[in-house]
Amino acid sequence: NAGVTQTPKFQVLKTGQSMTLQCAQDMNHNSMYWYRQDPGMGLRLIYYSASEGTTDKGEVPNGYNVSRLNKREFSLRLESAAPSQTSVYFCASSEARLGSGELFFGEGSRLTVL
Amino acid sequence: GENVEQHPSTLSVQEGDSAVIKCTYSDSASNYFPWYKQELGKRPQLIIDIRSNVGEKKDQRIAVTLNKTAKHFSLHITETQPEDSAVYFCAASDSTGRRALTFGSGTRLQVQP
Numbered sequence: 001n002a003g004v005t006q007t008p009k010f011q012v013l014k015t016g017q018s019m020t021l022q023c024a025q026d027m028n029h030n031s032m033y034w035y036r037q038d039p040g041m042g043l044r045l046i047y048y049s050a051s052e053g054t055t056d057k058g059e060v061p062n063g064y065n066v067s068r069l070n071k072r073e074f075s076l077r078l079e080s081a082a083p084s085q086t087s088v089y090f091c092a093s094s095e096a097r098l099g100s101g102e103l104f105f106g107e108g109s110r111l112t113v114l
Numbered sequence: 115g116e117n118v119e120q121h122p123s124t125l126s127v128q129e130g131d132s133a134v135i136k137c138t139y140s141d142s143a144s145n146y147f148p149w150y151k152q153e154l155g156k157r158p159q160l161i162i163d164i165r166s167n168v169g170e171k172k173d174q175r176i177a178v179t180l181n182k183t184a185k186h187f188s189l190h191i192t193e194t195q196p197e198d199s200a201v202y203f204c205a206a207s208d209s210t211g212r213r214a215l216t217f218g219s220g221t222r223l224q225v226q227p
Contacts, residue, residue: 033214040123042203042219043158050211058214090157099207099214100146105157
């Protein structure tokens with residue numbers, strides 16, 4: 001039982017390049033989330049998926065897109081990376097409905113945009 | 115939307131002392147308040163949560179209190195140990211499925227041996 005797995009763990013991009021962060025969970029959870037973590041700013045929600053087939057914007061969605069490929073997988077795409085997107089990205093999942101139960105986080109992906 | 119403010123941003127205590135971290139929230143509809151602990155280089159993990167039908171909840175050395183009238187909740191850690199050193203995040207939501215958790219900005223707790 002791996003929990004929440006995200007790849008890659010580290011990535012360096014140049015401004016304007018694109019990339020996709022992959023996330024998969026093996027806990028049969030309905031809800032999945034992408035957060036970014038920046039010093040002094042806590043965890044800010046980028047996008048979430050309350051159930052398979054649905055996605056919604058969170059607090060800071062600009063510059064990102066997501067795909068809920070199936071119940072297990074939820075990917076985050078940066079189409080044209082900017083230095084402001086340098087951050088640590090966390091994928092999370094939850095068995096409970098949106099906002100009402102424990103979040104299980106992946107190990108994080110550290111992204112640097114030069 | 116919800117706004118969660120967390121204080122202090124850093125906290126240093128001596129081993130064995132108590133630590134208190136405070137959070138305020140803006141949406142009176144919020145009724146679920148979890149706390150997450152993130153050790154250096156690790157993922158955040160839930161340590162305790164409280165729902166608005168109770169005012170206090172304890173789990174060994176940690177406790178959370180909630181004051182819905184004042185819209186604030188606090189994390190209390192007693193008899194602190196070096197392994198309590200971490201960043202702690204509070205969060206809030208209304209648990210109706212209307213919105214996801216909103217997190218505070220975090221408190222870095224350092225327990226000095």
